[in-house]
Amino acid sequence: MSASTANSVVEPKPWARRLAGAAVVLYALITIVPLIWIFLTGFKTPPDSISYPPKVIFEPSLEGYVNLFTTRTRQTAEYMASLPPPENWVERLVRDRNMVIAGPSKFGERFLNSIIIGFGSTFLSVFLGTLAAYAFSRFKVPLKDDLMFFILSTRMMPPIAVAIPIFLMYRTLGLSDTHLGMILLYTAVNISLAVWLLKGFIDEIPKEYEEAALIDGYTRLQAFVKVVLPQAATGIAATAIFCLIFAWNEYAFALLLTSGTAQTAPPFIPTIIGEGGLDWPAVAAGATLFLIPIVVFTILLRKHLLRGITFGAVRK
């Protein structure tokens, strides 16, 4: 018997492979079609976006993106006629609808808020989670199992179930509609996931490495930084992605607790109102742009992510 067959599973039958392949393709299509639709809608004109039957072939337009980043006012035909010729393509696009640009929209700010709060809470969750997981993994912590269970139990109900107490608490503490408040909230929700995930990763790192580092003249903290962190990088990256995805996509708390200064993009995007209802191309453009950071972040860390998800299933 050759070595390669020792731990390989039975090869699937050709028809089974084809069936599995078809299932994967079908699933990918189902998940990706809404994304493609949003992406396309972002390049439609408002009339195209609500036409029935839906238009698959259309003349692309940047009107959605222009509307996303600007606020506009409708003017009378006389006023429009009195204006000097448009200076650039953006103005021309707006004037075609008998409107002029009144100023920038709030999308840029909201997007920045999302970045600050999303990445801030991810950093804090992973930072605290790594330290806590290391402590739980390596030291004799009194009531360790109970504490771990307690940490897990914070995820046993949907966070929104405690929305009202948190709303009242935040109002009293002055944390409503602040970046700090949102960072703390998302960190609190994510930290249990971070501790549990990271503890699994750190448990897998033999403690002999730290012992070797201690003997080589490093303190416990230096050994942690020099020896444990590099080996936990995969787990940290995977955990960071999970935390970021939650904080980035969170809608309910953001809607409830933020309204101005600290409002993130998710509650803002659906409120982009055009004339006679929602401005669908602008909403779609906002959603498309909103996807980009998380896609980039995930691609950057994807090789860690795959190993992170399958971790523990495959022993080296």
Added chain:
Amino acid sequence: MAEVRLSGITKRFGEITAVDAMDLTVADGEFVVLLGPTGAGKTTTLRLVAGLEKADAGSVHIAGQDVTAASPTVRDVSFVFQQYSLYPHLTVYDNLAFPLRSPVRRTPEPEIRQRVTAIAEMLRIPHKLENKATQLSGGEMQRVAIGRALVRAPQIYLMDEPLSSLDAKLRAEMRIELKRIQKELGATLLYVTHDQIEAMTMANRIGVIDQGRLIQVGAPREIYEDPGNVYVATRLGQPAINLIPRDLIPAGSLPAGTETIGARTEHIRIQKVSAERAQGTVQWIEHLGDQNHLHVTVGERKITTLVEPDTELAVHDQVSLELIDPLCFDGAGERVRASG
């Protein structure tokens, strides 16, 4: 380099006493080998010296200073772990340089380069310096682990079965090399093994250890020739010492209280004789290459001894046996010596 003194050091893990009130002094520049089977407490003893375990009782002195409560970082010892424990995210070079780059003994990079290169030469791994530590064979990993200890000059080198995963040839070379380095540096070295050849060839003194207790300490020849009890006698000698009841084989006059006789090759005379004078039968001759083991049955007992490769004895030969000054033990396994 310094003297290391263990006094009454004790370590328990729950119900088990891994190291039991051990007293041991490793003199400055001395090579001491702890010899014992798996689970005897050898590794725990090393870890106590290093500070990786906290002693339940007793004390550790390094260079006259009580370091019983000190952290490993400040004890200035180096340790070769049995499982190598090379940092997997670093190259071989960075692994070897790691102790020299520690904050407590910052070394200039040119000096690090020079020392790492020298150690790599000595351990015959200079072509592997740029490899990741995980891209090495077991033997190479073990050499890097040894190198990481030798790259600096600590108070004491602690080595936990450092040669266990090398092949026989390399192990023999490394034994000589380690001994040479130790002599050259005048290094204090506490070495743990279950391999009697390593103990015999390298040690200034051997400490035979069993169930956390130090049974006997002495020079290799002393431990081999003059064991204090049956346990120590069985730890050394290849083939293992033959333990036989008295009166099985003529042995001249024996000290009072002798119950068991320990006979090694050098205590046994074997002659081919005719069937009526024979006590035993040759059952098998094993040619191991470097040794030839002769298996003889005497009644129910089997005796194993060495013979010359060109021995005239053959299987089924009838032989007589005689013991010359064998080791004598009482019923409890303690040594009994001829008085006077």
